[in-house]
Amino acid sequence: MSELSTRDRVHPTRRVAVVGGGVSGLAAAQRVIALAKEVDVEIDVTVLDAAERPGGVVRTERHEGCLLEAGADSLVPQKPAAAELCREIGLGDELVEIDAHPGSLQVVHARRLHRLPAGFLLFVPTRLGSLLGSSLFSLPGKVRIALEALAGRQRARGDESLRSFVERRLGSELYERVAEPIVAGLFVADGDRFSADMALPRLRTIEQRFGSLTRGMLRARAAAGRGHGTASFLALRGGMQRIVEGLVGTLPIGCVRGGSRVTGIARQRAGGYSIEIDGRAPLAADAVVLACPAFELGRLLDPIEPGLGSDVAELDYASVVTVHLAYPRTPTGPGLAGHGFFVPRTEGMPILACTHVGAKFPGRTTDDVTVLRAYLGGALDPGMIDRRDDELIDLAHRSLAAMLDIRQAPLWNRVHRFPRAMPQYPIGYRDRLTRLNDRLGGIAGLELCGGVTGAVGLPDCIESARRAASRTIQHLTPDSVKLPLAI
Ligand SMILES: Cc1cc2nc3c(=O)[nH]c(=O)nc-3n(C[C@H](O)[C@H](O)[C@H](O)COP(=O)(O)OP(=O)(O)OC[C@H]3O[C@@H](n4cnc5c(N)ncnc54)[C@H](O)[C@@H]3O)c2cc1C
CATH class of the missing domain: 3.90.660.20 (Protoporphyrinogen oxidase, mitochondrial; domain 2)
Structure with a gap:
């Protein structure tokens, strides 16, 4: 019989497997460990990543004396989860603010560069004077844009495409010349097919609340107390890879296993899961956080809940x-x-x-x-x-x-x-997500985070990971004090 300490007999060590070692998976692991400490429970976390190096699509490199971001290079400060995490893991001093002053962003029109007129918040104009003086729009285009503030609240409708939403509010010139390149560019999307609800949830709410994107953005800016025209970004002095290094640094040695592609997950009769890993021994876990892309999830979820994985993999x-x-x-x-x-x-x-x-x-x-x-x-x-x-x-x-x-x-x-x-995200993805969450709610100890949950960008991924971690701890320690689900 193996020797168990008194503590282990009362509270046996629980095991959590995180599948995917991108920022979502690493942030979930970090949060599970931090919460376990808070509720004084022993939890062993293993992060399994198919790639040799953790971090997923986040990569910073030095080349010829320059610091280069292969992927993500900045954080939007309006979504604080990433900056908060940086402070929590000791990277607060490395956060730098990048001032996106008017004119710092340009768009190509008719093969020439045009400055985005001052006062544009994302693609929403908030200063009539600079809009009228802009070389980017025709006179009818400017009139159409300016009329947005008067268009009023339009009938609440279901989801629509990015193009449909922006054209409905601000006209096709603004969509084609500003919104499409900026928003569809951020999501590298086809704006005719991408869901407006998923890309622009805040603007969708603003439309319903204020009846005008321009008025709503002005109010939001005033409420946030910002005096200048365009929002700034945050970056890390040593590059985004610092977040990956910082997260890995908070985890116990050996917690992150590279070169570990998960090929299957099976429910155990006695409870918990058995994780199949390509070329390695399987791993037993009491709970699993899935932080890998949707196309990997099909194979992993279907054996647990028939049809669920195939639905997810359609993304x-x-x-x-x-x-x-x-x-x-x-x-x-x-x-x-x-x-x-x-x-x-x-x-x-x-x-x-x-x-x-x-x-x-x-x-x-x-x-x-x-x-x-x-x-x-x-x-x-x-x-x-x-x-x-x-x-x-x-x-x-x-x-x-x-x-x-x-x-x-x-x-x-x-x-x-x-x-x-x-x-x-296709039009209507939010409804699919609700159905997915309903079905997942019935599978004890299994959580999703990252892109499949609607998180694009590091702040959203981190927030989704922290929620998944909270739910995991609640599953493993139902008698503990209640932890906040929403971070
Ligand atoms: C070019 C580019 C620029 C970007 N710019 C920005 C930006 O400026 N700001 C911003 O906030 N966001 C930006 N993003 C988005 C942001 O980088 C991502 O949303 C975020 O990094 C996704 O993290 P993730 O952990 O969810 O997914 P990923 O980083 O994709 O990680 C998934 C991990 O799962 C692993 N995996 C897959 N299958 C398996 C399996 N079967 N078993 C085990 N492991 C598996 C993979 O190896 C990978 O490490 C950018 C993205 C790209 C590509």
């Missing part, structure tokens, strides 16, 4: 590529004002957006180069991910050279691919 993901190009910084070099620019699909260019790395993140590049990051692929260009590196570099270079009058060849480049990385 499509878009692939995206980032290409960093470094040009010599000379007087005739890229004269890029601001942080970068977005490209509407109507321009027919191969790139979706460009970030001027040194301007957006001062100090990250060496003095002799201008580093630009081009974004390619997405739902409307699914073949991009399969192109060769030299083709991607050429497409990015030719687009940037044309827009920025660059005459030199790039000195160096870095190409990063993110296959099936961005969830593409």
